[in-house]
Amino acid sequence: MALIAGPTASGKTALALRLAQTRPATIINADSAQVYAHLPILSAQPSAEEMASAPHRLFGYLDGREACSAARWAQDAKREIAAAWDEGRLPVLVGGTGLYLRTLLDGIAPIPEIDPEVRGAVRALPTPTAFEALAKEDAASAAAIAPNDDSRIKRALEVIRSTGKTVIEWRKLREGGIGSEVELHPLILLPPRDWLHERCDRRFETMMEQGAVEEVRALLALDLPPDAPVLRAIGVPEISAMLLGEIDRAEAIARGQAATRQYAKRQYTWFRNQPPKGWPRWDKAYNDSLFDEIERLFHF
Secondary structure (H helix, E strand, O other), X not given: OEEXXXXXOOOHHHHHHHHHHHOOEEEEEOOOOOOEOOOOOOOOOOOHHHHHOOOEEOOOOEOOOOOOOHHHXXXXXXXXXXXXXXXXXXXEEEEOOHHHHHHHHHOEOOOOOOOHHHHHHXXXXXXXXXXXXXXXXXXXXXXXXXXXXXXXXXXXXXXXXXXXXOHHHXXXXXXXXXXXXXXXXXXXXXXXXXXXXXXXXHXXXXXXXXXXXXXXXXXXXXXXXXXXXXXXXXOHHHHHHHHOOOOOHHHHHHHHHHHHHHHHHHHHHHHHHOOOOOOOEEXXXXXXXXXXXXXXXXXO
């Protein structure tokens, strides 16, 4: 099984398509934004022409009202990987959501359902208060979480309060991973940051020109719940503000570009530090002249 991962705009799709030209392959999405059907342009899903060149799975397959957990995606990915093998095809995982990949390969902690009263009480806390409480009740987890990371802080706090175990203790009990069952051939794309940021900026402008505004307008017309996951996708808040007359197009582009760069920075840090040290990292700018050289890494 091949795995191509890295930050947004690093060239993952192009490499996956090139790999699919060399052997029968099924390209399987591992990006949390690209699972949703409503934003093919803003989430940078492969084009219809690209998808026609090889089987593509788990792209745009969920309604934007649904929350796609890492556990849900991992189960769906296992099914598609098995189907690819049954068809004599190479599964090629492609994406930038590290939590998805970690859950698939390493498994998931079997944390029980959180008591609703505990969850409600924790989620109602201001972030600083929740962080202070976590530092007292689970210092190890607090030390590993940024003080302003609201979702992770409250998740760790509700786990310790509801189960009596820390999230770190639960993670030691991970189950369901397939990492030990597959022959994995990974590649992490980590191109120069200035190149990546320029590419992020240029791509967002292209998205605006190619229909991103119309995508968001159609999305808002669906009158989705305010907490619908798809509404948090990069570009949606910025373009929504433009459509509401709160900012102009230039400001929407600037904000969308900044949000994309910030997201790429977080992904870059994760993929530089979290995957096993033995996984190859490719640190050059990506272009056509590198195809043949990179392809040698996938001779199996």
